Amino acid sequence: MLSLNINGRQVLVKSDPATPLLWVLRCELGMTGTKFGCGIGVCGACTVHVDGTAQVACQAVISSLGSHKVTTIEGLEGAEAVALRAAWSSIDVVQCGYCQSAQLMAASALLKQKPKPSDQDINDAMANVVCRCGTYPRIRAAIHEAARQKAG
Amino acid sequence: MLTRRTFLIGSLSVAGAAGALVVGWSALPPRQRLVGSTPLPVEGTQVPLNGWVKVSSDNSVTVMMCKAEMGQGIYTGAAMLLAEEMDADWAQMKVEQSPIDGIYNNLDNVAGDLPFRPDDHSVFEEFSVWMTRKISRDFGTMITGGSTSINDLWLPMREAGAGARAMLCGAAADKWHVPVGECRAESGRVLHPSGRSASFGELAELAGQQSLRARVVLKTPAQFKMVGKPLKRIDGPSKLNGSARFGIDALPDGLLYASVLMCPTLGGTVSHFDDSVARALPGVVKTLKVDAYNGGTGGVAVIAENVFIAMYALDAIAALGIEWNHGAAANVSNGDMMRSLADALDHSDGHVYYSRGHIDGALNTAAQVVSAEYRAPYLAHAPLEPLNCTVQVKDDGATVWVSTQVPALARKHVAKVLHMDADKVDVQVLLLGGAFGRRLEVDYVSQAAAIALEADGRPVQTLWSRPQDMTHDFYRPACVSRFKAGLNSAGEVVAWRNMSASQSAVAASLKRNYGFLDPLIDRTTVEGAFDQPYEWPNLRVAQTTIELPVPVGFWRSVGHSHQAFFVESFMDELAAAARKDPVAFRASLLEHHPRHLAVLQRAAALSDWGRPLARGSDGAARARGVALHEAFGSIVAQVAEVSVGADKSVRVQRVVCVVDCGTPVNPNLIRQQVEGGIVFGLSAALYEAITIDHGQVQEQYYSDFPIVHMDDCPVIETEIMPSGAEPQGVGEIATPPIAAAVANAVFTLTGQRLRTLPLKLA
Numbered sequence: 001m002l003s004l005n006i007n008g009r010q011v012l013v014k015s016d017p018a019t020p021l022l023w024v025l026r027c028e029l030g031m032t033g034t035k036f037g038c039g040i041g042v043c044g045a046c047t048v049h050v051d052g053t054a055q056v057a058c059q060a061v062i063s064s065l066g067s068h069k070v071t072t073i074e075g076l077e078g079a080e081a082v083a084l085r086a087a088w089s090s091i092d093v094v095q096c097g098y099c100q101s102a103q104l105m106a107a108s109a110l111l112k113q114k115p116k117p118s119d120q121d122i123n124d125a126m127a128n129v130v131c132r133c134g135t136y137p138r139i140r141a142a143i144h145e146a147a148r149q150k151a152g
Numbered sequence: 153m154l155t156r157r158t159f160l161i162g163s164l165s166v167a168g169a170a171g172a173l174v175v176g177w178s179a180l181p182p183r184q185r186l187v188g189s190t191p192l193p194v195e196g197t198q199v200p201l202n203g204w205v206k207v208s209s210d211n212s213v214t215v216m217m218c219k220a221e222m223g224q225g226i227y228t229g230a231a232m233l234l235a236e237e238m239d240a241d242w243a244q245m246k247v248e249q250s251p252i253d254g255i256y257n258n259l260d261n262v263a264g265d266l267p268f269r270p271d272d273h274s275v276f277e278e279f280s281v282w283m284t285r286k287i288s289r290d291f292g293t294m295i296t297g298g299s300t301s302i303n304d305l306w307l308p309m310r311e312a313g314a315g316a317r318a319m320l321c322g323a324a325a326d327k328w329h330v331p332v333g334e335c336r337a338e339s340g341r342v343l344h345p346s347g348r349s350a351s352f353g354e355l356a357e358l359a360g361q362q363s364l365r366a367r368v369v370l371k372t373p374a375q376f377k378m379v380g381k382p383l384k385r386i387d388g389p390s391k392l393n394g395s396a397r398f399g400i401d402a403l404p405d406g407l408l409y410a411s412v413l414m415c416p417t418l419g420g421t422v423s424h425f426d427d428s429v430a431r432a433l434p435g436v437v438k439t440l441k442v443d444a445y446n447g448g449t450g451g452v453a454v455i456a457e458n459v460f461i462a463m464y465a466l467d468a469i470a471a472l473g474i475e476w477n478h479g480a481a482a483n484v485s486n487g488d489m490m491r492s493l494a495d496a497l498d499h500s501d502g503h504v505y506y507s508r509g510h511i512d513g514a515l516n517t518a519a520q521v522v523s524a525e526y527r528a529p530y531l532a533h534a535p536l537e538p539l540n541c542t543v544q545v546k547d548d549g550a551t552v553w554v555s556t557q558v559p560a561l562a563r564k565h566v567a568k569v570l571h572m573d574a575d576k577v578d579v580q581v582l583l584l585g586g587a588f589g590r591r592l593e594v595d596y597v598s599q600a601a602a603i604a605l606e607a608d609g610r611p612v613q614t615l616w617s618r619p620q621d622m623t624h625d626f627y628r629p630a631c632v633s634r635f636k637a638g639l640n641s642a643g644e645v646v647a648w649r650n651m652s653a654s655q656s657a658v659a660a661s662l663k664r665n666y667g668f669l670d671p672l673i674d675r676t677t678v679e680g681a682f683d684q685p686y687e688w689p690n691l692r693v694a695q696t697t698i699e700l701p702v703p704v705g706f707w708r709s710v711g712h713s714h715q716a717f718f719v720e721s722f723m724d725e726l727a728a729a730a731r732k733d734p735v736a737f738r739a740s741l742l743e744h745h746p747r748h749l750a751v752l753q754r755a756a757a758l759s760d761w762g763r764p765l766a767r768g769s770d771g772a773a774r775a776r777g778v779a780l781h782e783a784f785g786s787i788v789a790q791v792a793e794v795s796v797g798a799d800k801s802v803r804v805q806r807v808v809c810v811v812d813c814g815t816p817v818n819p820n821l822i823r824q825q826v827e828g829g830i831v832f833g834l835s836a837a838l839y840e841a842i843t844i845d846h847g848q849v850q851e852q853y854y855s856d857f858p859i860v861h862m863d864d865c866p867v868i869e870t871e872i873m874p875s876g877a878e879p880q881g882v883g884e885i886a887t888p889p890i891a892a893a894v895a896n897a898v899f900t901l902t903g904q905r906l907r908t909l910p911l912k913l914a
Contacts, residue, residue, distance in 0.1 A: 015458065015460070016434075016435075016460075016461075019458070019460045020460060023458055023459050023460040026459070027409065027457075027458035027459055027460070028458065030403055031394070032394065032397070032398075032400070032401035032403065033393070033394015033395070034394070035398075035400070035536070035537070035585070036400065036459075036538065036615070037536050037537075037538070037618065038618040038853055038854065039463075039617060039618060040618075040853060042853055042854055042855045043536065043618075043853075043854050045536055072394065073393060073394035074393065074394045076393075085392050085393075088388075088392055089384065089388060089389070089392070092384045092385055092388060092820055092824070094223075094385065094387070094388055094391040094392070095223035095224070095225070095824055095828055096221075096222055096223030096535075096536070096537075096583070096584060096585050096586045096587075097223070097387065097390075097391030097396050097398075097583065097585075098398060098535075098536045098537045098585030098586060099536055100391050100392065101394050104392065122862065123862055123863035124863075126862040126863075127861045127862045127863040128861075129862075130536065130854055130859060130861060131536070132534060132535055132536045132586045132588070132832070132859065133223045133586060133828045133831075133832075134827055134828035134829075134830065134831025134832055134860065134865070135824075135827070135828065136831065136860070136861075136862045136865035137827055137865060137867065137868050138824075138827070139862065140862070140865075
């Protein structure tokens with residue numbers, strides 16, 4: 001049994017230590033907000049935070065996590081998250097919604113690092129999370145809006 | 153003249169009923185769409201008022217949703233139609249996926265694929281559409297596709313809402329002992345001039361005892377309070393906290409997972425595999441051979457306690473070598489197939505979908521003749537949620553949890569695989585993590601049922617890896633198209649001849665999923681080419697269909713997806729040959745099509761067409777390109793602003809898009825679909841291509857089948873034309889024109905005319 005720190009709680013998991021975090025979250029813990037998209041880290045659909053930094057859960061083997069703090073969409077809180085969710089709602093970003101957990105995780109990590117991100121900052125931070133529905137223009141607008149609201 | 157389309161209509165009628173019975177059946181009034189054959193499922197204090205809506209004493213109004221939500225926003229749009237006529241409060245609306253029932257059959261899907269041009273208003277056309285819709289009521293199926301949901305639900309949702317309102321008002325009148333005519337509904341309450349009022353929730357139980365209201369008076373557009381408003385998505389909040397449930401998120405108790413590896417050659421099957429290592433791994437429950445279902449491919453499956461173990465065990469099987477039966481596709485590669493398509497154009501006259509005037513004579517006497525050949529590749533749908541389906545098989549029936557566009561078809565094929573009656577199979581439709589036409593297929597559903605049959609009653613989620621999803625799709629057909637047009641000495645088009653060659657997705661789909669014979673013609677192969685509004689005297693548009701061993705299907709906007717690129721690029725070639733401005737050239741051909749003309753001119757105005765375009769912040773020169781296209785009942789014009797990078801990559805900076813989609817039900821959702829449709833089409837315009845080597849698809853991930861990302865997504869500006877016409881579905885309309893708009897801009901910028909997708913500069 002490994003002990004993981006997920007959304008502020010220590011959780012004992014029985015999955016094999018070589019299992020990627022993605023499958024422990026989804027199959028063992030029933031936390032389905034983190035999505036499977038490719039399994040090799042190119043689509044970004046499983047983006048979570050490890051110690052506040054955006055990281056793909058399909059490439060994070062649980063034995064490597066130790067006491068590092070994992071945050072998923074179910075536990076995403078704080079001023080950035082509040083501002084982002086409000087902006088996502090007011091701009092009505094989502095379509096199918098499958099990538100949106102990951103988009104919010106990537107965006108909140110960005111805002112924590114850069115409270116006033118430029119378009120280039122947004123490109124750099126968000127280009128690894130694909131959206132097949134094409135919500136990119138609204139994601140960009142919502143990140144700028146959240147940054148404004150949070151500063152204002 | 154007995155045309156082939158007459159044959160098609162005839163065969164549809166025969167499909168419905170035989171011989172003289174057809175006559176009697178035709179005379180019957182159309183089957184009602186208000187109440188289903190079985191009572192609606194209810195929870196708590198919910199009271200069904202008809203087959204489309206339940207009201208509860210907790211004051212919620214629940215819409216029974218027969219369409220799948222795949223991002224297009226139909227949960228919201230359809231709920232608005234019902235809430236509008238019911239005079240409900242938007243905040244009290246909820247959506248619940250409906251059961252499978254004949255009242256939810258899609259009336260517009262087949263009708264929309266009949267081979268008529270939009271300007272054909274003949275008696276024959278009207279009769280055919282009427283008959284097809286009537287047949288669909290009785291013998292059709294529940295289907296979310298073809299941009300039909302808003303058209304299909306426009307009346308039944310509103311009638312159901314108006315009927316429910318009448319029952320609530322009737323309940324209030326009985327309760328207050330007042331004439332029902334004195335009661336009216338507003339924002340979720342029934343009001344009486346005396347000052348009495350009651351919420352829908354308070355009246356729910358009494359309203360359920362009222363008789364059904366089948367005859368209702370619907371609002372006039374002037375009375376609309378919700379329709380036309382940019383309301384926010386009803387599914388929005390659940391998609392911001394991880395609580396939204398997609399097919400992949402079905403977690404019934406005791407769930408097992410299966411991973412599959414199909415024959416790399418399309419349509420192949422497995423002959424032998426060695427599972428000695430895999431079976432010994434902890435957590436592995438079973439390994440099995442799975443057949444090819446519904447046009448798919450056979451393979452090996454591992455059932456295990458979690459996805460990771462299943463995938464790991466499958467790798468162990470693959471490492472020992474699997475013997476495959478590769479089948480017919482093993483003999484063909486991309487080059488052969490493109491040659492076959494070109495050969496078909498050389499050796500066939502094709503089926504003529506539309507002609508007028510005397511094309512040969514007009515071409516012979518033209519002052520200038522312009523010819524060109526265009527090509528488009530196979531494309532994968534690549535929805536972000538990989539294909540998956542969860543099935544539990546018990547002695548007395550089965551439950552299926554799946555994201556699908558075709559629940560009734562899924563049920564039918566699961567029942568077939570399990571040798572059960574269809575009514576023993578319960579299909580739970582969850583949210584779709586993208587579909588774009590891929591989830592109109594049921595290959596993965598049948599496969600999941602066959603796998604779950606081996607799990608001793610435990611539920612099994614069969615989940616495809618991304619490479620399996622990418623390499624075992626039903627692809628957008630590759631297509632080759634040739635044009636020959638004649639201009640007179642004034643630079644006016646006098647003749648337009650076009651013929652394209654491709655596989656038929658309709659024929660393939662009917663055969664693998666519905667057991668129908670080849671319908672002989674397939675409008676979708678040529679839509680976008682034979683049905684455009686331009687007015688010139690001599691025209692002939694034909695298509696020839698060939699069979700190739702590549703499974704093809706319906707990819708967002710189907711035939712329009714490539715035909716719009718061909719037609720609107722060639723239009724630009726003609727404008728250049730005539731030395732005319734591309735917008736003015738098109739406008740001169742739309743004298744009798746004021747809606748098209750208005751859309752085109754509005755896009756030109758919004759994009760500052762004709763004015764110099766400043767260099768971008770990167771110092772690169774920019775140019776504009778225009779395209780106009782009609783699809784799915786809507787008219788779309790796009791102007792793309794394009795630059796070229798130092799690496800010769802095409803970069804799209806800005807797209808202006810104007811749409812006329814009839815009455816705009818929800819401008820917010822329309823804009824979303826325009827933005828998404830453009831990005832989807834842009835991925836295909838710039839990057840996407842499926843290549844096949846000896847029957848094996850080479851692309852496996854988004855890294856080798858690239859799509860637009862945040863950093864190459866243009867700014868998109870959308871304008872919706874005001875209209876009182878019937879509303880039209882908007883899920884696909886913005887995809888077709890973008891490739892041509894971009895290619896036309898590239899021509900202006902570089903002088904290179906790119907006639908092959910994806911667009912690559914020399």
